Amino acid sequence: MARLNSSSRARFASGAPQRPPTVDRTRPLVPRGLRPRGGSRKSTAASLSAAARPFGSLAGGYGRIAVLLVAGVYFLVPLLASAVFTLDIPGQGLTLSSYTRIFAAPGFTASLLLSLALAAATVALVLLISIPAAVAARLAVPGLRPVLEVVCTLPLVVPPVALTAGLGTVLRWGPEKLSTTPLYQTFVAVQNPDFPFVLVLAYAVMALPFVYRALDAGLRAVDVRTLVEAARDCGASWPRALVSAVLPNLRGALLNASFLTLALVLGEFTVASLLGFQPFAVWIVQASGSDARLSVAVSLLSLLLTWVLLLALTTLGGRRSRSFEGKTSR
Amino acid sequence: MTLLSSRARATAGTAPAAGAGGSPKPGRGRRRSWAWTAAAPLFLVVGLAFGLPALAMADGAFTVGDTYGLGNVTRSVEGAYRTALLGSVELSALTAAAGTLFGLLLAQAVVTSRSRALREAVLTASGVLANFGGVPLAFAFVATLGNAGVLTTRLGLDAHGWSLYGFWGLALTYLYFLVPLMVLTVAPALDGLRVQWREAARDCGASTWQYWRHIGVPVLLPTLLGGFVLLFGSAFAAYATAAAMVGSSVPLVTLQIADALSGNVLVGQENVALALSLDMVVVAALVMAVHLPLQRRSTRWLA
Numbered sequence: 001m002a003r004l005n006s007s008s009r010a011r012f013a014s015g016a017p018q019r020p021p022t023v024d025r026t027r028p029l030v031p032r033g034l035r036p037r038g039g040s041r042k043s044t045a046a047s048l049s050a051a052a053r054p055f056g057s058l059a060g061g062y063g064r065i066a067v068l069l070v071a072g073v074y075f076l077v078p079l080l081a082s083a084v085f086t087l088d089i090p091g092q093g094l095t096l097s098s099y100t101r102i103f104a105a106p107g108f109t110a111s112l113l114l115s116l117a118l119a120a121a122t123v124a125l126v127l128l129i130s131i132p133a134a135v136a137a138r139l140a141v142p143g144l145r146p147v148l149e150v151v152c153t154l155p156l157v158v159p160p161v162a163l164t165a166g167l168g169t170v171l172r173w174g175p176e177k178l179s180t181t182p183l184y185q186t187f188v189a190v191q192n193p194d195f196p197f198v199l200v201l202a203y204a205v206m207a208l209p210f211v212y213r214a215l216d217a218g219l220r221a222v223d224v225r226t227l228v229e230a231a232r233d234c235g236a237s238w239p240r241a242l243v244s245a246v247l248p249n250l251r252g253a254l255l256n257a258s259f260l261t262l263a264l265v266l267g268e269f270t271v272a273s274l275l276g277f278q279p280f281a282v283w284i285v286q287a288s289g290s291d292a293r294l295s296v297a298v299s300l301l302s303l304l305l306t307w308v309l310l311l312a313l314t315t316l317g318g319r320r321s322r323s324f325e326g327k328t329s330r
Numbered sequence: 331m332t333l334l335s336s337r338a339r340a341t342a343g344t345a346p347a348a349g350a351g352g353s354p355k356p357g358r359g360r361r362r363s364w365a366w367t368a369a370a371p372l373f374l375v376v377g378l379a380f381g382l383p384a385l386a387m388a389d390g391a392f393t394v395g396d397t398y399g400l401g402n403v404t405r406s407v408e409g410a411y412r413t414a415l416l417g418s419v420e421l422s423a424l425t426a427a428a429g430t431l432f433g434l435l436l437a438q439a440v441v442t443s444r445s446r447a448l449r450e451a452v453l454t455a456s457g458v459l460a461n462f463g464g465v466p467l468a469f470a471f472v473a474t475l476g477n478a479g480v481l482t483t484r485l486g487l488d489a490h491g492w493s494l495y496g497f498w499g500l501a502l503t504y505l506y507f508l509v510p511l512m513v514l515t516v517a518p519a520l521d522g523l524r525v526q527w528r529e530a531a532r533d534c535g536a537s538t539w540q541y542w543r544h545i546g547v548p549v550l551l552p553t554l555l556g557g558f559v560l561l562f563g564s565a566f567a568a569y570a571t572a573a574a575m576v577g578s579s580v581p582l583v584t585l586q587i588a589d590a591l592s593g594n595v596l597v598g599q600e601n602v603a604l605a606l607s608l609d610m611v612v613v614a615a616l617v618m619a620v621h622l623p624l625q626r627r628s629t630r631w632l633a
Contacts, residue, residue, distance in 0.1 A: 063439070064438075064439040064442065064443060067435045067436055067438075067439040068436075068439055068440075068448075071432075071436050071439075071509075074505075074506075074509075075455070075459065075506070077474060077481070078470045078471055078473075078474045078475075078506065079470065081470075081473055081474035081475075081479065081480040081481055082469070082470045082473040082474065084480045085473035085474070085479065085480050086473070125375070128371065129371040129372040129374075129375050130372055132368035132369065132371070132372075133368060133369035133371075133372040135368070136364070136365035136366075136368035136369050137365070137369070139365065144365050144366060144369060148369060148372070151372070151373065151376055153618065153622065154376075154380065155376075155380055156563070156614070156618060157611060157614045157615045157618050158380070158384060158607075158610075158611050158614065159566070159567030159569075159584070159607075159610050159611075159614055160567060160569065161567070161569045161584045161587050161588060161607065161610070162387065162587070162607035162608075162610045162611055163380070163383055164591070165383075165387060165587060165591055165600075165603050165604050165607040166382075166383025166384055166385075166386045166387035166604070166607065167379075167383045168591060168600075169383070169386040169387065169389075169390050169600070169604065170382050170383050170386045173386075198379075201375065201378065201379035202379055204375055204379065205375070205376060205379045205380045208372075208376065238364075260461070263461040264461070267461070267462075267463070267464045267465070267466065267570075268464070268570075269464050269465050269569075269570035269573070269574070270569045270570050270573075273570075273573075274588055274591055274592070281464060281465045281466075281570065284465050284466070284469070285465055285573075285574050288469065288574075292469075292472070292473075292478075295469050296469045296470070296472070296473040298466075299465065299466035299467075299469040299470055300466070300470070302466050303458075303462060303466055303470075306458055306461070306462070307458050310454065310457060310458050311454065
């Protein structure tokens with residue numbers, strides 16, 4: 001049961017044995033060679049999807065095309081229009097100047113580097129705290145799991161603006177109440193504008209619900225208990241069992257969680273701008289005041305970068321886990 | 331699920347690996363403390379970066395002058411703040427409803443399509459676009475439909491009274507990340523509608539309409555409602571898109587909080603900002619209180 005839930009890919013793989021009775025019930029009496037539509041198709045996927053749509057759906061066909069067209073227009077036009085906006089400048093014709101200006105723009109490099117550093121630190125922190133917790137919740141006690149689920153859901157209840165309001169209040173305690181204690185230095189250090197660690201903490205909390213859920217889903221797909229017990233029986237220590245038996249099976253979930261965190265941090269604006277720091281997203285808004293085309297160009301590039309990153313991660317993770325599943329399901 | 335966990339519990343109780351030959355109780359106790367230790371860093375970080383600010387927020391929201399009181403909270407639901415709260419609720423409800431509808435249609439179109447490539451492309455794109463909120467999204471729409479936007483100038487939209495920097499422009503922009511979010515939410519549920527159910531319904535003589543009326547929609551309903559409140563919550567909490575696009579020309583609670591925090595309005599408004607944040611938390615908590623049970627319910631049939 002748990003295996004069936006794990007992912008659509010797993011369902012696709014394990015659904016294969018259930019198929020023949022389905023097909024038989026749909027077209028029970030016509031021999032294979034005489035089937036009007038399915039006969040010439042050799043792809044099992046095609047006959048599966050034909051069986052999945054037993055009702056005549058001509059209207060459904062047109063409806064689908066209309067829906068896809070509208071969605072395509074709605075989602076592509078802003079991207080194309082942004083490209084046109086940055087490339088076709090009134091009075092200058094087609095030019096790449098919006099893009100070539102980017103690297104020379106003041107503050108670009110510093111803010112981008114800051115965002116990348118924050119992202120790396122956040123991914124490391126959030127994985128470091130959530131992997132042991134998720135594995136422990138999966139392996140052991142009944143009590144831990146519900147507590148963790150509540151704790152990892154709570155950040156969803158507090159919107160980033162509200163979290164920032166609270167964080168700002170806490171940060172003001174430093175100068176107001178703690179200026180004579182050694183703790184004051186900590187308050188100063190976490191707000192260092194070169195690397196504001198307070199943002200890493202805030203982002204880790206904001207990413208936690210998604211990361212925990214991704215890890216939990218990944219863990220559900222593998223039999224952690226058997227893996228760990230097998231590793232322990234072979235003499236591995238707890239950390240080693242975790243690193244070399246459990247984590248390799250979580251590659252997809254880890255990539256997924258890291259990507260979500262990365263995307264969240266690179267695009268984050270609310271907390272950083274309200275606390276007065278200037279990572280990438282805040283810089284884009286400031287730059288837009290003087291040069292709208294530049295900021296649109298940067299926005300477009302950041303989306304393309306995210307897209308490429310995601311595609312790379314899914315092909316990387318997808319291929320590996322597919323071959324893994326192919327081996328185990330047979 | 332319950333079967334699995336009770337079996338897991340049974341193995342945990344008798345697992346020979348845990349307590350080498352001893353009675354099951356000490357083995358379980360040892361394992362329990364190990365598990366809590368493993369989770370301790372997570373609790374520490376959440377306590378520091380989330381628990382402390384949450385307490386500070388509650389403390390500030392109920393502090394009037396030097397004593398505790400409800401002054402800030404009552405002020406936060408009056409006048410301009412009330413308008414902002416209602417504006418946020420209205421915008422979120424509208425965009426969540428539209429996002430649920432369009433997301434469902436798009437997901438259904440993709441899930442029933444024969445092309446695996448289309449399906450993969452749309453789901454991947456949804457994964458990216460659901461995260462494509464905030465500043466870049468605002469600028470993409472400004473470039474498209476803003477005052478000097480490509481479509482605005484080419485189609486002469488401003489002559490028809492179009493303005494991106496208002497309620498409807500914001501709603502149109504929010505849908506850009508809400509629809510993909512709904513697609514991601516509802517696609518697994520649509521996948522989970524078993525072929526056999528359709529066949530059984532057809533064999534019993536049900537029409538397509540009857541199938542959806544009595545099987546499809548009831549099975550999907552928890553997912554749809556859960557998706558709706560999820561979208562509502564996302565739209566309600568959104569700040570960056572609105573801040574980068576409309577400034578504060580549309581009354582929204584997030585913009586009001588930011589204004590009050592940065593002292594744009596009056597000095598000494600911080601506690602009202604904290605009370606407003608508390609209002610937001612209450613709304614978001616209601617959203618989650620509806621969403622989570624629905625999500626659990628929707629996995630019952632679609633597991």
